[in-house]
Amino acid sequence: MSRMSLRTVGAGLTLAxxxxxxxxxxxxxxxxxxxxxxxxxLPFSADGLVVMKLTLFDGTRIEQxxxxxxxxxxxGRVRREQSIVGLxxxxxxxxxxxxxxxxxxxxxxxxxxxxxxxxxxRTPFDRKPKWIKLNEMNPAVxxxxxxxxxxxxxxxxxxxxxxxxxxxxRTTTNIPKGLLGNDRPMEVIDERWESVDLRVLIxxxxxxxxxxxxxYRLTRITRAEPPKNLFFVPAGYRVIDLGGKLFxxxxx
Amino acid sequence: xxxxxxxxxxxxxxxMQASPHVEATLRAxxxxxxxxxxxxxxxxxxxxxxxxxxxxxxxxxxxxxxGRGDLxxxxxxxxxxxxxxxxxxxxxxxxxxxxxxxxxxxxxxxxLASFGLLSMDSTxxxxxDTVLADVIIGDDGLARAxxxxxxxxx
Numbered sequence: 001m002s003r004m005s006l007r008t009v010g011a012g013l014t015l016a017x018x019x020x021x022x023x024x025x026x027x028x029x030x031x032x033x034x035x036x037x038x039x040x041x042l043p044f045s046a047d048g049l050v051v052m053k054l055t056l057f058d059g060t061r062i063e064q065x066x067x068x069x070x071x072x073x074x075x076g077r078v079r080r081e082q083s084i085v086g087l088x089x090x091x092x093x094x095x096x097x098x099x100x101x102x103x104x105x106x107x108x109x110x111x112x113x114x115x116x117x118x119x120x121x122r123t124p125f126d127r128k129p130k131w132i133k134l135n136e137m138n139p140a141v142x143x144x145x146x147x148x149x150x151x152x153x154x155x156x157x158x159x160x161x162x163x164x165x166x167x168x169x170r171t172t173t174n175i176p177k178g179l180l181g182n183d184r185p186m187e188v189i190d191e192r193w194e195s196v197d198l199r200v201l202i203x204x205x206x207x208x209x210x211x212x213x214x215x216y217r218l219t220r221i222t223r224a225e226p227p228k229n230l231f232f233v234p235a236g237y238r239v240i241d242l243g244g245k246l247f248x249x250x251x252x
Numbered sequence: 253x254x255x256x257x258x259x260x261x262x263x264x265x266x267x268m269q270a271s272p273h274v275e276a277t278l279r280a281x282x283x284x285x286x287x288x289x290x291x292x293x294x295x296x297x298x299x300x301x302x303x304x305x306x307x308x309x310x311x312x313x314x315x316x317x318x319g320r321g322d323l324x325x326x327x328x329x330x331x332x333x334x335x336x337x338x339x340x341x342x343x344x345x346x347x348x349x350x351x352x353x354x355x356x357x358x359x360x361x362x363x364l365a366s367f368g369l370l371s372m373d374s375t376x377x378x379x380x381d382t383v384l385a386d387v388i389i390g391d392d393g394l395a396r397a398x399x400x401x402x403x404x405x406x
Contacts, residue, residue, distance in 0.1 A: 034349075034350060034351050034352060035351055035352075036350070036351035036391065037351075050392075050393055066393075068393065080391075082393045083393060084355070084387065084389050084393055084394075084395050085344075085393050085394050085395065086342055086343045086344045086394050086395040086396075087342075087357075087359075087387070087395055088343070089342055089343065089363065089366055089367070089398075090342075090357070090359040090360070090363040090366075090385060090387075090398060091359050091360055091363065092360075092362075093360075097357060099355060101353055101355075110353065112353070112355045112356075114355060114356075114357060121355065121356055123354070132339050132388065132397065133338060133339065134338075134339055134340070134341045134345060134397055149346075151346075169348070171347075171348050173346060188346070188347075190347045190348050192348065192350065192392075194350070200391075201350055201391045201392060204392040206344065206347050206392075206394065211343065214344075214392075214394065216392040216393060216394075242356060
């Protein structure tokens with residue numbers, strides 16, 4: 001290795017060592033993990049659809065659709081069948097992972113089945129919201145959405161979506177010109193619409209000019225009691241008890 | 253023919269030697285150079301070893317600090333395993349979420365490297381191609397954050 005390249009490596013190593021602790025110390029409690037409210041007496045079943053759209057620089061359009069299901073019974077139990085989206089940093093082969101979640105406030109547990117394995121993760125049902133500190137040391141994410149950007153929140157009022165009255169909120173994050181080498185300002189926009197009556201998310205949109213759009217929508221909502229067996233773990237599944245340690249502590 | 257005069261000169265110089273002073277100077281210079289040359293290698297090796305020590309130390313410190321900030325110290329091994337890092341943001345971490353849920357996934361071991369986590373030994377069996385990760389998911393299905401977990405001791 002030439003003397004110049006050794007110098008370059010040395011300088012890079014020094015910079016990395018000096019800057020890494022600064023990233024770690026920059027973390028702050030900035031994320032509130034809320035638990036879905038227990039809604040009794042309003043049972044329903046619905047289909048869901050997650051649509052991801054992206055247009056590449058050469059004009060190629062990519063669209064993926066992932067169906068979902070949502071059930072709630074009169075006791076407030078909830079069953080969600082959906083794909084987790086946004087896992088590419090963990091698994092470059094696939095960005096999504098299918099899972100089934102059963103929230104059972106009656107029994108006091110949350111059950112999760114990941115993929116097709118006959119296993120179910122069990123955690124205690126805890127209604128208390130929790131603060132989560134996000135560690136901003138990940139340079140890839142910090143580059144994607146740099147911390148400390150100004151966001152703007154808007155109340156979008158109410159409107160009817162698929163026969164349900166919904167209230168909406170929009171959050172706009174501004175990425176100023178030049179921050180990421182961009183020649184003009186960019187906006188990342190998130191919209192959430194929740195049914196006033198059913199108290200459930202029925203439409204959400206995420207727009208990012210760099211990564212495309214993701215839309216989640218509940219459709220074909222049927223107000224009837226879903227079959228009881230949907231809210232119980234299928235027979236023969238191995239239960240893995242994850243206890244309460246899956247959850248971070250509450251913010252003092 | 254020029255060969256015979258050169259042969260004669262060669263024969264006449266055969267008995268000649270360098271002076272003791274010149275010989276001593278030459279020997280001293282050769283010894284000095286021989287002694288100097290190996291020293292370059294230990295100094296380079298020492299520099300590399302020192303850099304490695306600093307790098308390993310810094311990595312351990314980062315992992316320890318990242319895991320300490322927001323998570324309880326486990327009281328002992330149980331099915332939940334021990335968190336090794338704090339929660340690290342994923343692509344949709346800034347997207348506002350309503351109710352969230354945490355799920356444990358098995359992800360490829362290479363995921364650690366994409367978060368700049370160098371220490372692989374502490375995340376389970378080195379033969380395993382996967383590691384455990386707790387992922388926070390919003391009610392819209394978008395993953396918000398991840399932390400890596402040491403498998404429970406059985």
